[in-house]
Amino acid sequence: MAKTIIPIGPYHPLQEEAEFFQLHVEGEKVVGIDVSIGYNHRGIEKISESLTFDQVPYLVERVCGICSTSHPLAYVQAVEEIGGIQVPERALYLRTIIAEMERLHSHLLWAGLAGHFLGYNTVWMWAWKYREPVLDVLEAVTGNRQNYAFMKVGGIRRDFEKEDIFRIDQILDELKPKIDLLTGAVMDDPVLHARVKGVGILKPEDAYSFGAVGPTARASGIKIDVRRDEPYAAYDRVEWDVITDPAGDVFARVKVRLLELYESVKIIRQCLRDLPGGEISARVKEIPPGEGIGRVEAPRGECFHYVCSDGTNRPVRHKIRAPSYVNVPTCQVTVPGETISDATIILASVDPCYSCTERMQVVDKEKGTTLSGKDLVRLSQEKTALLIKGGHR
Amino acid sequence: MLDPITRFRERFWKTMVKFDQRSAKRIYIEFRPIDVPEAVRYLTSTLRARFVIMSGVDIPEGIELLYHLSFDGFGKIVTLRTRVNKDSPQIESIAPIIEAASWIEREIAELLGVEFIGHPHPGRLLLAEDWLEGCYPLRSERHKP
Numbered sequence: 191m192a193k194t195i196i197p198i199g200p201y202h203p204l205q206e207e208a209e210f211f212q213l214h215v216e217g218e219k220v221v222g223i224d225v226s227i228g229y230n231h232r233g234i235e236k237i238s239e240s241l242t243f244d245q246v247p248y249l250v251e252r253v254c255g256i257c258s259t260s261h262p263l264a265y266v267q268a269v270e271e272i273g274g275i276q277v278p279e280r281a282l283y284l285r286t287i288i289a290e291m292e293r294l295h296s297h298l299l300w301a302g303l304a305g306h307f308l309g310y311n312t313v314w315m316w317a318w319k320y321r322e323p324v325l326d327v328l329e330a331v332t333g334n335r336q337n338y339a340f341m342k343v344g345g346i347r348r349d350f351e352k353e354d355i356f357r358i359d360q361i362l363d364e365l366k367p368k369i370d371l372l373t374g375a376v377m378d379d380p381v382l383h384a385r386v387k388g389v390g391i392l393k394p395e396d397a398y399s400f401g402a403v404g405p406t407a408r409a410s411g412i413k414i415d416v417r418r419d420e421p422y423a424a425y426d427r428v429e430w431d432v433i434t435d436p437a438g439d440v441f442a443r444v445k446v447r448l449l450e451l452y453e454s455v456k457i458i459r460q461c462l463r464d465l466p467g468g469e470i471s472a473r474v475k476e477i478p479p480g481e482g483i484g485r486v487e488a489p490r491g492e493c494f495h496y497v498c499s500d501g502t503n504r505p506v507r508h509k510i511r512a513p514s515y516v517n518v519p520t521c522q523v524t525v526p527g528e529t530i531s532d533a534t535i536i537l538a539s540v541d542p543c544y545s546c547t548e549r550m551q552v553v554d555k556e557k558g559t560t561l562s563g564k565d566l567v568r569l570s571q572e573k574t575a576l577l578i579k580g581g582h583r
Numbered sequence: 584m585l586d587p588i589t590r591f592r593e594r595f596w597k598t599m600v601k602f603d604q605r606s607a608k609r610i611y612i613e614f615r616p617i618d619v620p621e622a623v624r625y626l627t628s629t630l631r632a633r634f635v636i637m638s639g640v641d642i643p644e645g646i647e648l649l650y651h652l653s654f655d656g657f658g659k660i661v662t663l664r665t666r667v668n669k670d671s672p673q674i675e676s677i678a679p680i681i682e683a684a685s686w687i688e689r690e691i692a693e694l695l696g697v698e699f700i701g702h703p704h705p706g707r708l709l710l711a712e713d714w715l716e717g718c719y720p721l722r723s724e725r726h727k728p
Contacts, residue, residue, distance in 0.1 A: 227686075228709035236720055271609075401634045401683030414633070420608060420658040483609060483651070483660055496638045496651065506723075509638035509649075516636075516683055 193221065196530065211521070211537065218529045223521055238508040243269055243343055243477050246505065250495075251337050253510060256299065259292045260488030261495070261510065262341040267422055268497040269343045269505075271482030278469040281345035283461045285423040287358070288332065288340055289486070290454040290461075294365070295324040296489035297447045297454075300541045301372065304444060307534050308385060309571030313375070320368045327361045330354065345471030355462050362455050369455070373448045381577045386440040390524040390536035393438060400523075401516040404491020405450065406540045409443040411436035416487040428460040440539040447541075477503070488513055490541050514542045531569040587630040587654055588661070595622055601664075613664045616674045619650065622663055623677045623684075626652050632661060634683040639691040641723040645669050646695055650677070667697060676702040694721040 196213035210229060214222035234253055238246050247262040254261065263285060270277060277285075298321035305313025325335045331354045332338035340346055376382060392402065397410040407414055415432045417425040433449045435442035479501040486493045491513030498507040517540040524536050588610060592602065598621075601613035614622055626632040632652040640647040650663040667674055676699035678685040688699040689708040696719040699705070707714070 228707070228711075231709040233720065271606075398631075398633065399682040401681075414655045419653075419655045420660075481611075483662075485660075492635070494635055494651070496636075496649065498640055507638065507640040509636065511636040511687075515686065519682070519686065 211533075213525070213530065213533055215530055218531075220525050220528055220530060220533055223525045225518060225521065227518075235508055235510060238505055240504065242503045243499075243505065246508065247341050247343075248339060250510065251339065251341075253512060255336050256296050257292065257488040257490065257493065257512070258337045259288050259340060260486045260493045261512075263289060263423070264484040264486040264493045264495040265497065265508070265510075266341045266343045267484030267486070268482040268495045269477060269484075269499075271484065272480040272497065272499050273343075273474065273477050275344050275472050275474055277345050277472055279424075279466045280349075280468045281470045281472075282424045283427075283465050284346050284350060284470065285341065286425060286428070287350075287458050287461045288328070288338065289423065290458045291324055291328055291358075293454045293489045294451060295321050295328070296541075297451055298324070300447060300489075300538075301444070304535065304538055307538050307567055307570050308382070309574040310382075313372070316368075317372060320365060320372070323361050323364065327354075327357055330357060342471065343477075344474040345469070347471075349470050350465075355465065358458065359462060362458060366455060369448070369451045373451075376444060376448060381574060383441065384577050385574050386444065386535060386539075387437075388439050388441075389532050390440045390528060390539060391438045392520055392524050396520065396523045397438075400520045402491070402520050402540075403513050403516055404487065404489070405443055405446045406491060406517045406520065408432065408434045409446045410438040414492075416485045416492050420485055422484075422486065424461060425457070427464065428457050430457050430460075440535055443539045476501075490514060491517060514540070518542050529573075530566070531573040534566055534570045587632070587657065588659065591622075591626065591630060591661070594625060598622075608659050609662070610659060611662045611664055616648075616665045616667055619648075619663060619665050620675045620677050620680060623650060623652075624680050626661065626663075627681045630654070634681045635660070637684065637687045637691060639695040639697060639721065641669075641695060641721060642666075646672050646697055648674065648691070648697065672697040673700060674698075675700050678702050678704075693719070695719050696722065 194215050196215055197210065210226040212224040213220050234249060238249055241249060246265055250261040250265050251258040298317050302314040302317030305317060328338065329335045331350060332340050332348060340348060392406065392410045394410045394412055397407050397412055403414065411434055413432055413434050418432050430453045433446050433453060435446050477499050479499055481496065481498045484495040493513055494511040496509040497505050500506045520540060521537055525533050528536060598614060598618040599612055600615060603611040605611060627634060632654050635651040635653050637651065638649040645666045645668050647664060647666050652661045654661065674697065676688055678688055679701060685704065686708055688702055689705065691697050692699055692705065693707060693710050
């Protein structure tokens with residue numbers, strides 16, 4: 191059969207992490223995939239070399255709009271390692287709270303998008319509705335829905351008021367039954383099981399060789415989590431579990447993320463309960479020459495920052511590795527062998543960034559026909575609809 | 584079972600240039616470029632360290648390459664350090680050993696101009712196809728003669 195090439199992306203440079211996927215297909219079946227990146231390369235590592243240590247957090251929180259606290263946190267930890275800076279207890283707890291709030295809203299955002307790609311637009315609307323109060327409370331306590339400007343070398347920039355703690359507590363009370371509802375709906379839906387179980391399997395060996403991290407690795411049974419492996423902030427002072435699933439399919443990745451929502455709620459509650467008083471920032475003098483590594487478990491996995499200082503007031507080198515850098519290439523083993531209608535959800539299941547999967551284009555070279563990105567999402571949604579008609583309900 | 588760092592040290596004490604344990608969690612080990620692939624192979628296939636990323640740094644003496652690997656169960660990051668000559672920066676690729684290194688080697692090749700010999704899919708990763716030949720954005724102006 192003639193091979194067709196289907197390009198996906200990168201048609202919208204305004205979205206972060208624009209990517210370009212080329213599916214090689216034979217009929218309905220994907221036989222190969224090429225990934226190209228760099229469409230939105232902003233040279234952040236280079237810009238970082240021209241900023242002072244205190245200015246860099248504002249830059250790196252713009253690496254990703256969703257992980258806007260993971261990058262600054264990883265960076266400040268790297269600099270704190272160079273300077274041997276002891277961060278006050280209260281700041282460590284508040285860092286943990288903000289980081290987990292970020293995970294809550296990021297996972298909810300993803301759940302909504304996954305629902306949309308599969309044709310469950312109610313899930314999309316609801317998940318995003320549940321996410322909104324989390325953003326509201328982040329705005330109330332930090333001053334912004336995203337890009338909180340919360341982390342600084344030596345501590346945090348803004349303290350919590352008493353009512354902030356009350357407000358977060360209240361949001362969590364309201365959120366919990368909604369997560370129950372969402373998780374219950376996913377776990378019990380026979381159509382969803384038929385649609386994503388056994389699809390896009392990432393074997394543990396492949397996850398290891400691609401260096402996959404976060405929920406992508408954990409859904410392949412690899413128990414890694416920076417929060418547990420190299421505890422930072424206050425993660426070693428609270429009780430929580432690393433969620434894993436051995437299946438490695440799209441369903442496992444959905445499940446791991448949903449169950450992680452509960453763990454985040456658990457962590458935030460303990461931090462609020464045990465929140466110590468005192469200073470929120472250490473006094474930082476000069477940053478000595480040296481090098482440091484900061485690691486943070488972002489919602490998508492390990493976020494890695496390497497900072498090198500030569501004793502001046504700016505980094506000589508700042509290397510950033512976002513989790514998608516190692517998660518996205520896994521599509522080279524998860525997508526081939528599946529159908530075109532499943533490619534959408536498999537690519538989305540590593541939570542790369544919705545920009546890449548939302549804008550797709552199909553070009554059939556043989557027939558000269560063109561399908562738009564909307565059509566590919568529609569294909570995916572129709573497959574779900576077919577299953578519903580087929581009596582899976 | 585022996586701690587992986589001890590096993591690594593015992594195996595590579597001859598070729599190691601410098602062993603520097605900064606803290607319980609951070610170990611920096613210097614190698615000559617020629618010895619790096621073997622060390623990476625041992626770390627990943629025998630000791631099962633997870634390849635995290637590489638960093639390339641332009642320093643006055645050359646281009647420094649750092650290979651960061653993680654022992655997740657132990658919470659340690661091992662960084663292999665090596666230096667290549669700035670005039671003809673070349674090193675053997677480790678992408679055939681560990682797939683995760685494939686992208687970052689291409690990235691360092693275009694941003695710092697290091698040639699990774701034996702890379703299975705060399706070529707542009709981040710920069711535009713028509714980017715100037717021989718212009719490496721992460722090379723430092725300060726070190727120009």
